[in-house]
Amino acid sequence: MDIEFLDDTSLSESQIATSDQSLEDHSSDWGTMPGEEHPPDVVVWPESTEDVSSVLAAANDRGIPVTPYAAGTSLEGHAVPVEGGISMNMTRMDDVLDVRPDDFQIDVQPGILGSVVDETVAEHGLFFPPLPSSGKISTIGGMIANDASGMQTVKYGEIHDWVLRLEAVLADGTVIETGSRASKTSAGYNLMDLLVGSEGTLAVVTEATLELAGIPEQIWGGRVVFPNRTEASAAIADAVRSGVDVAKIELIDELSAAMANRYLDADLPDVPMAFVEFHANHHVESEIEFFRSILAGYEVEDVQIAESGPEMERLWEVREEMASALKQYDPDLTMLTSGDVTVPISKYAELIDHISTLEAEHDLEIPCFGHAGDGNIHYTVMVRRDDPDHRALGERVDAEIVHHAIELGGTCTGEHGVGRGKTAYLPEEFNQATVDTMGRIKETMDPNGILNPGKLF
Amino acid sequence: MDIEFLDDTSLSESQIATSDQSLEDHSSDWGTMPGEEHPPDVVVWPESTEDVSSVLAAANDRGIPVTPYAAGTSLEGHAVPVEGGISMNMTRMDDVLDVRPDDFQIDVQPGILGSVVDETVAEHGLFFPPLPSSGKISTIGGMIANDASGMQTVKYGEIHDWVLRLEAVLADGTVIETGSRASKTSAGYNLMDLLVGSEGTLAVVTEATLELAGIPEQIWGGRVVFPNRTEASAAIADAVRSGVDVAKIELIDELSAAMANRYLDADLPDVPMAFVEFHANHHVESEIEFFRSILAGYEVEDVQIAESGPEMERLWEVREEMASALKQYDPDLTMLTSGDVTVPISKYAELIDHISTLEAEHDLEIPCFGHAGDGNIHYTVMVRRDDPDHRALGERVDAEIVHHAIELGGTCTGEHGVGRGKTAYLPEEFNQATVDTMGRIKETMDPNGILNPGKLF
Known part of the structure; x- marks a missing residue:
């Protein structure tokens, strides 16, 4: 060229x-x-x-x-x-443009790292709640492109809930303004939430106003140990459905725990667990007591919840690094997919059971962890290197998990986005007319098809 | 025809x-x-x-x-x-299609009244938080069309935050599916939030999945009396900025209070007030104490906050009927506009002062009430009937308030939508290229321009 x-x-x-x-x-x-x-x-x-x-x-x-x-x-x-x-x-466009602590707002360029936003506003007692687990190494622009979410989404919501305003450039170079620095607006079409999650196929975001929250005065957390995945997923779903005000509630299965022990020196029991965190400004113990009362209905082997300290911070570090630990799973095996299905919380235990059943049926290893409180699971189908048959089997099993999640009323991707990997599932999750409508919007906003071609469709 | x-x-x-x-x-x-x-x-x-x-x-x-x-x-x-x-x-399409209390979800047709949703799910201990003040007489479909919000938006968010999934019919009769019954999704373009707030100009919504919240175990509320609007708006903004977890915080000015007394037998003091409500599952008094500590920095004439009872319910009824009381303001005067500007909370007191200044300068009456916690005000410019000059003056003053709100980083409409009344302000609030982009999406989705023509553009 x-x-x-x-x-x-x-x-x-x-x-x-x-x-x-x-x-x-x-x-x-x-x-x-x-x-x-x-x-x-x-x-x-x-x-x-x-x-x-x-x-x-x-x-x-x-x-x-x-x-x-x-x-x-x-x-x-x-x-x-x-x-x-x-x-x-976009990484040179990484400036903080303005901090307005009185409005709980920050204006940033898209190339800024998520953790830098948190560090910048911490002095004002504020934080950016929907950061994904990769927040220390991924950028706000990328999070916006995927409508990412993270461990705190169960309490605080997704990226699109915390983006108030975007400046973006259309394919032809035109600059548009969407959203508002007001906390709410009904002025015209919501182009902002059309851009959020559009994976760079409709426009390039050049500036974002993010909403912030006050750092809670009390942060408590810890881990709950279960005898098996079924019991773990059922208890977690029950806690969420009962309205326990939890800020993080992650499922970590026995395979993921083993990897964390081997590669991250995590010192975890090799059994399924929930990692949890509670945020409150006062009386956090009352909510934890409520959580314990739900757990009482399940087989629970151990509950350790305490005020946040180095031990808990280490627990969350381990969780954040889980994906990289899994990459080293077994030299003979390779990660086939990074599953991201999400189902209504009442179907969560059924989803996890289905994965366990397929795992046993096909003698596969499918480590699972993820944002259980949202009904989201990151499962990883491991397949033998240089074994096309095994890889094909893994792909069939992966597709079966996604189909089943959609049948349960769920989505093929809760937070990772479509990219190249999930395009085939969109007509199944919505209908063909809906995907065609998305396609017409793409054609309208990018008639020459220059923006990130080959993705999402 | x-x-x-x-x-x-x-x-x-x-x-x-x-x-x-x-x-x-x-x-x-x-x-x-x-x-x-x-x-x-x-x-x-x-x-x-x-x-x-x-x-x-x-x-x-x-x-x-x-x-x-x-x-x-x-x-x-x-x-x-x-x-x-x-x-x-759409009012014959008013069925409840499914209630899934375990998922905090209800599926409804669009013609259902907001209050019927609340009544339907109350037996499960649930409610629909973002209902507007008109929720007893307005429909879910209308709320979706305007991306409405209400008194509880300060704590819980707007309609679009509580709509999970929409079925809708495009101009040519094609049925599309948007969103998901999963609590989050990154699957494809967010057509759902494009339809929410599109005022019937892009599609007709035929089915909605709404998210619900648990009814809090403790509901406390009451009123705070201030000597003037300036002090009221400054104190409210300060409470919100300080992170007080308030579920409703409404400004009611002296003119609105007088109307409520005259036409609704409200028995209020004829001075500016804040109506407030707090929601918690335990220890609600701690949050109210925090609120009182913020009020201590302002001139406050009276604070009455107690556990919810008939007296408080009456207060909120009065607030809900405020718009109809204002309609009877003065037989010689007519309501010119129903203002709906919204600004960042740090600018709220400045906005209210600006309205008061214009009111005095032009010898007008401009009663004000609204969702102060969101930075939203419903001001009503009253003009003399059959006096075109006075009406023209009122229109100029109204426009000046909107221009000023936009200058303060705000929006011409926080929740009422654009309709016919606010079209002129969109290019000022965004830019012309943005409005043109909205227009191209309209042309793509409704090429014959049949859906609610003459609105929004």
Whole structure:
């Protein structure tokens, strides 16, 4: 590809790279299986809305694909430039633009890391509740692109609940403003929530106003140990359905716990557990007592809940690093998928039982962990390396889990997004007319199809 | 208009009316000023998704406008069929389809009254938190169309935060499915939140899954009396900014209080007040104590907060009927507008002061009440009947309030929607490119422009 057209943009030389290393660095993300990498023709690093706008306008005129890239932590291949063209690396646009503690608001550029937002507002006693577990290494822009969520979603909601306003650039370079710094608005179509979760296929976000919450005065947490997955998932679902005000409630199964022990020195029992956390400004013990009263109806081997301290912080670190521990699962096995199905909470135990049944039936290992309080599970089908038959079996089992989750009234992806990996499930989850409607909106907003082609559809 | 084409639809005779009374009944809503009524050519009452689909398909083929109608409580003329055609009355589609208390969910048809939802789920200890003050007389479909909100939004959020899933019919009769019964999803574009707040201009909603919350075990509330609006608005904003966990915090000014006394036998002091309510499952007094500690920094004449009882219920009834009391304000005066601006909470006192200044400067009466905790105010500019100059003055002052709210980072409408009344402000609040983008989405989804023409743009 001839990149001379970039001379017409506001970019300087230091914002453009075509070295092999740069292209390789932008050819994959966390969700890319070996052999599925694809390099861009050029990488650009915009430093302003004007840069984004001028690159998009120039690319749009020429029909050149543009795939936004930031931390590369997407799990469904979102950031892979499957048709080449431009990889637009947003990480230089990582400024805090304004903090307004009186309004519980911060304005940021999209390339900022989630944890930097938290660090910036901590001095005001505030935090950004919906950060995903990857918040220390992933960017706000990426979270917006996927409508991410995290461990605290069970209490506080998803990314889209905490984004108040977006500035974004359309495919033709036009800058639009969506949402409001007011806490609510009914002014016109909600373009903001159309952009949130659109995976870089409708526009490139250049600025976001995020809402913040007050850091609770009391943070207590710990772990509950169960004899098996069935009992763990049933107890967790019951607690949520009973209205226990829990800030985090994660399922960690025996296989995940074993990996955490081996690779993260976690010192956990090798049995299914719930990791929990409670947030309150006063009388947190009353809520924990309520939680214990629900647990009393289940087989529970051990409950340890206490005021937050180093031990609990270590527990959450282990949870955050679970995905990387799983990557080292077994040298003979490779991770096939990163499951992300989510079902209504009343169906959660049934979903987990179904996974366990398939695991036994096909003699597979499928470690499971995730945001149980949301009805969300991250299951990972492990398959033998260089064994196409085993891989095919794993793929069939994975598809069966997704089909079953959709049958239970659930979704193929609770927070990871569609990317390349989940496109086939959309017509099943909605209907074909709905997916066609999404397609028409894509065509309207990006008529030349330059924005992250090959994803979501 | 020849209505023979309705023979091609699934409607029976009892679902079609062209009587003068029917047409007149559907020619206005609460936001229609005298002289701005417009009748439809025919009224239809669909009873199923199929009815909606077949009417839309037939109308779309012929380019006949279709304006959805339900309770007619919209405040910006949304339900007025300004180009004639079909008024589609949704009130016969008012069934509860399914209640799933274990998932905190209910499936309903759009014509159901808000209060009926609450009554239906109360036996399970649940309620629907974002109901607007008009919830006893307005429908869920109308609330979805406007992305309404209400007194409890300060704690619980807006309608769109509590809608999980929508079935809707596009202009050509196609049925789409959006959202999920899972508590969260990242599957494809968020068409659901595009439909919520689209005022019947993109699709007709035929089914909704609503999320519910547990009725709190403790409900306490009461009123705080202030010497003037400035002190009231500053104290309320400070309480919200300080993170007081309040479930309702409403500003009622001296003019509104006087109307409530005269027409609702309210027995209130004729001074600005905050009506407040607190929800908790235990230790509600701790939060009220925190609220009192914030009030200590302001001039407060009286604080009465107690456990909920008949006296408090009466207070909230008065608040809900405030709009109708204002309609009887003064036989010589008429209500010009129902203001709905919303600003970041740190600007709320400045907004209220600005309204008071304009009121004094132009010798107007502008009663104010509203959801202060959200930064939202419903101000009403009163003008002399049959005095075009006074009306013109009122319109200028109203516009000045909206401009100022937008300058403060706010929105022209927090919850009432755009309808006919607020269209001019959208390019100012966003930018023209943003409004054009909304227009392109409208053209894509409704190419013949049949759905509620003349609104929002």
